[in-house]
Amino acid sequence: xxxxxxxxxxxxxxxxxxxxxxxxxxxxxxxxxxxxxxxxxxxxxxxxxxxxxxxxxxxxxxxxxxxxxxxxxxxxxxxxxxxxxxxxxxxxxxxxxxxxxxxxxxxxxxxxxxxxxxxxxxxxxxxxxxxxxxxxxxxxxxxxxxxxxxxxxxxxxxxxxxxxxxxxxxxxxxxxxxxxxxxxxxxxxxxxxxxxxxxxxxxxxxxxxxxxxxxxxxxxxxxxxxxxxxxxxxxxxxxxxxxxxxxxxxxxxxxxxxxxxxxxxxxxxxxxxxxxxxxxxxxxxxxxxxxxxxxxxxxxxxxxxxxxxxxxxxxxxxxxxxxxxxxxxxxxxxxxxxxxxxxxxxxxxxxxxxxxxxxxxxxxxxxxxxxxxxxxxxxxxxxxxxxxxxxxxxxxxxxxxxxxxxxxxxxxxxxxxxxxxxxxxxxxxxxxxxxxxxxxxxxxxxxxxxxxxxxxxxxxxxxxxxxxxxxxxxxxxxxxxxxxxxxxxxxxxxxxxxxxxxxxxxxxxxxxxxxxxxxxxxxxxxxxxxxxxxxxxxxxxxxxxxxxxxxxxxxxxxxxxxxxxxxxxxxxxxxxxxxxxxxxxxxxxxxxxxxxxxxxxxxxxxxxxxxxxxxxxxxxxxxxxxxxxxxxxxx
Numbered sequence: 001x002x003x004x005x006x007x008x009x010x011x012x013x014x015x016x017x018x019x020x021x022x023x024x025x026x027x028x029x030x031x032x033x034x035x036x037x038x039x040x041x042x043x044x045x046x047x048x049x050x051x052x053x054x055x056x057x058x059x060x061x062x063x064x065x066x067x068x069x070x071x072x073x074x075x076x077x078x079x080x081x082x083x084x085x086x087x088x089x090x091x092x093x094x095x096x097x098x099x100x101x102x103x104x105x106x107x108x109x110x111x112x113x114x115x116x117x118x119x120x121x122x123x124x125x126x127x128x129x130x131x132x133x134x135x136x137x138x139x140x141x142x143x144x145x146x147x148x149x150x151x152x153x154x155x156x157x158x159x160x161x162x163x164x165x166x167x168x169x170x171x172x173x174x175x176x177x178x179x180x181x182x183x184x185x186x187x188x189x190x191x192x193x194x195x196x197x198x199x200x201x202x203x204x205x206x207x208x209x210x211x212x213x214x215x216x217x218x219x220x221x222x223x224x225x226x227x228x229x230x231x232x233x234x235x236x237x238x239x240x241x242x243x244x245x246x247x248x249x250x251x252x253x254x255x256x257x258x259x260x261x262x263x264x265x266x267x268x269x270x271x272x273x274x275x276x277x278x279x280x281x282x283x284x285x286x287x288x289x290x291x292x293x294x295x296x297x298x299x300x301x302x303x304x305x306x307x308x309x310x311x312x313x314x315x316x317x318x319x320x321x322x323x324x325x326x327x328x329x330x331x332x333x334x335x336x337x338x339x340x341x342x343x344x345x346x347x348x349x350x351x352x353x354x355x356x357x358x359x360x361x362x363x364x365x366x367x368x369x370x371x372x373x374x375x376x377x378x379x380x381x382x383x384x385x386x387x388x389x390x391x392x393x394x395x396x397x398x399x400x401x402x403x404x405x406x407x408x409x410x411x412x413x414x415x416x417x418x419x420x421x422x423x424x425x426x427x428x429x430x431x432x433x434x435x436x437x438x439x440x441x442x443x444x445x446x447x448x449x450x451x452x453x454x455x456x457x458x459x460x461x462x463x464x465x466x467x468x469x470x471x472x473x474x475x476x477x478x479x480x481x482x483x484x485x486x487x488x489x490x491x492x493x494x495x496x497x498x499x500x501x502x503x504x505x506x507x508x509x510x511x512x513x514x515x516x517x518x519x520x521x522x523x524x525x526x527x528x529x530x531x532x533x534x535x536x537x538x539x540x541x542x543x544x545x546x547x548x549x550x551x552x553x554x555x556x557x558x559x560x561x562x563x564x565x566x567x568x569x570x571x572x573x574x575x576x577x578x579x580x581x582x583x584x585x586x587x588x589x590x591x592x593x594x595x596x597x598x599x600x601x602x603x604x605x606x607x608x609x610x611x612x613x614x615x616x617x618x619x620x621x622x623x624x625x626x627x628x629x630x631x632x633x634x635x
Contacts, residue, residue, distance in 0.1 A: 002017050002024055004019055005017065005049055006044075006045060006046050007044040007094070007095070008026065008041040009042040009043075009044050009112055010028070010040060011040075012109055014029070014044055014098060015027060015029070016049065016050075016051065016052055017047075018033065023035040024038055024041065042113075044078055044094060045079070045089075053092045056086060056092040056093045059086045063084075064081060064084040067084065073115060075115045076114055076116070079094065081097045082094045082097050097114060101114040138162070142166045142183075143186045145163065146183075150187065153202060153204065158203060170196050170199065173193060174193055174196035175193070175216060177215065187199065194625060195625075197212050197625050198625025198626060208570050208624055209416045209567070211298070214296065214560060216559070217553070217555045219296050219303065219553055220292070221296075222303060223306075224288040224304070226307055227284070227309065229278050229283060230278060232525070233529070235528045236351070238331060238354045239354075240353070240354055241271075242356050245358070246261070246358065248260040248358070249361070249365045249431075251423075252362075257273075257318065258272060258314075258510050258512040259439075260316050260357045261380060261435045263379045264336075267338045268339060268438060269337075270334070270438065270442075271316065271330075272335070272439070272508065272510075272521070273316055273333075274332050274333045275511055275521070277331065277352065278314075281522055281534055285306060285310075286522070288306075290546055291549060292515070292553070293514075293549025294513060294515060294550040295513040296553050296556060305514070306518075313331075315512070316359075317330060327356035329355070329356055330355060332352075333350065333351075333352060333353070335350055336350075337442045341386070342390060343387045348442040362424065362428045362432075363426055365377060365431075369381065377431070381431050383438075387434045388430075388434055390501070396500050397481055397499050399478050402423075402425075403422075403598055404595075404596075406419070406568075406598075408564055418567055420596070420597055420598070437505070441505055444494065447524070448504055452527060453534060453535055453536040454494070454520055455542075455543050456491065456492065456505065457506050457516070458489050458494075458497050459488045459497045461499075462481065462485050462498070462499065463484035474612045475580050475582050476580075476583065476611035476612045479583055479591070480583070483583075490546070490547055491543050492536040515542075515546040515550065516546055519539065562599075565598070573619065575618070575619040576616060576634060577594055577597070578595060579603065579615055579616070580613070581603075581609060581612060582600075584611075585602050587607070588604060589605075592617070594617070594631075603617065603632075617633055618632055618633075619631055
């Protein structure tokens with residue numbers, strides 16, 4: 001069928017046939033050669049030619065189309081069409097016919113041959129091309145406006161209302177909802193979320209009040225739309241602990257109390273919210289919580305891991321009491337823990353309970369303890385000191401870096417106000433932390449002793465230099481220790497948590513907010529109710545999925561907090577404040593911490609500066625798109 005020096009179509013493009021054997025050697029338009037099968041080719045012109053000629057010009061394609069089109073139209077051989085159009089069927093004329101068919105205005109390719117379009121098809125094709133050309137012109141005009149807006153840093157009238165569809169394409173990239181944006185290169189930025197966001201800020205389409213980081217991390221911003229079931233039942237009834245004093249102590253702004261503490265004169269009680277009593281493995285609420293991994297805490301909002309119903313039913317100390325002056329009754333999973341004089345665990349009991357919980361802020365708890373009005377909390381403080389001493393003796397690494405709280409709330413005219421406030425250092429926060437660590441060790445030990453597959457949380461020991469500087473209290477020493485800490489690992493293998501100085505540990509006191517805690521509670525609940533718990537493989541699988549989901553949550557939280565801190569600075573050009581040098585970042589460059597903002601940065605200061613040196617700095621530049629701010633020393 002094919003012979004040397006003929007012209008054929010390969011993938012609907014003209015090629016020169018060079019040699020015909022078991023495979024046919026062809027030369028492509030770019031001059032390269034290729035060996036193909038005969039079924040991969042369609043005949044175009046018999047030749048002979050030594051190279052592909054330029055397509056012929058002119059020709060009456062319209063008259064030929066009118067003759068060939070109609071209800072019975074069929075593909076026309078190339079040589080016949082060339083004769084109709086040009087009165088000649090040479091290689092150049094045939095190539096002109098191929099070009100016309102490939103363009104698709106009056107003919108189209110069908111089975112490797114040209115097919116004449118009807119009048120209606122020609123009109124539709126012309127209208128379609130007109131629309132495309134108009135859209136291309138609009139896109140080109142938008143790109144030009146976008147380039148100008150980017151250079152001019154936005155401004156009034158930078159874009160037109162019709163530009164919204166193009167801006168939406170860029171926003172989809174900037175928010176992580178799409179990985180592609182065709183016009184990115186035309187405007188002049190990389191096809192990346194950060195670069196698209198930087199463009200929208202520079203062009204004035206976004207301002208500092210838009211936080212893209214939750215969307216980029218794929219975090220939902222609304223509560224789960226699933227329902228909890230009734231309490232699963234099975235096992236012993238809840239123990240009524242209504243006569244026992246129980247305190248839910250947290251930051252003053254906390255709205256999801258999920259743990260409380262108490263003292264019965266001989267043992268520590270840690271009471272934890274009990275959503276696992278209504279959430280079984282594989283239920284819609286369980287699967288949704290697993291997908292989220294943790295509650296998302298942003299300066300502007302909170303997106304819970306569990307549906308709102310969970311907090312309403314299981315939050316400790318919420319709601320109204322049965323009468324004036326009476327506290328509400330809350331269901332809980334309670335840990336009764338006996339602590340030996342040396343701070344070790346002597347006995348652990350786990351039971352479902354109901355109790356009355358009094359809520360207090362850390363500051364209020366400090367005042368009550370100081371006034372002698374909370375003897376139970378004072379007793380727990382003594383236990384906490386023994387426990388902390390034991391953990392330090394076992395290699396626990398304490399890190400104390402001043403923290404701030406970033407709040408974003410509605411202002412006048414719909415604007416977003418930003419506040420950055422120091423987090424108070426209340427002694428009761430240390431007490432509560434020790435009780436939570438105690439409950440985590442108790443839950444892990446209880447599970448281990450029963451051979452229960454459990455989501456243990458372990459951590460390897462930090463580097464040697466972290467331990468060698470443990471006695472130092474300077475801020476630079478705190479940062480040095482933090483840099484040497486290893487990542488924690490969640491899974492069914494029980495290993496020590498070296499950073500906490502604990503032989504066993506599991507996060508078990510926040511089942512409303514962390515999936516790992518909820519998973520542990522579902523396992524404990526299964527044992528108490530006599531149900532079959534999940535096996536080690538399934539616990540390990542869920543730990544891995546939850547860690548991945550919660551990593552995205554933490555990424556969104558970190559990015560969001562830094563975004564709002566820089567937005568705060570962007571509204572305060574020339575901001576001045578204190579900086580402390582906490583590390584070296586190269587010759588003449590130092591890592592610095594700005595305690596008023598809770599912000600880390602780098603300063604170029606030259607040699608001969610000392611760690612923990614305090615200096616005054618001034619804001620030099622904020623780049624919100626890349627989450628960077630630079631400062632200069634004030635002298």
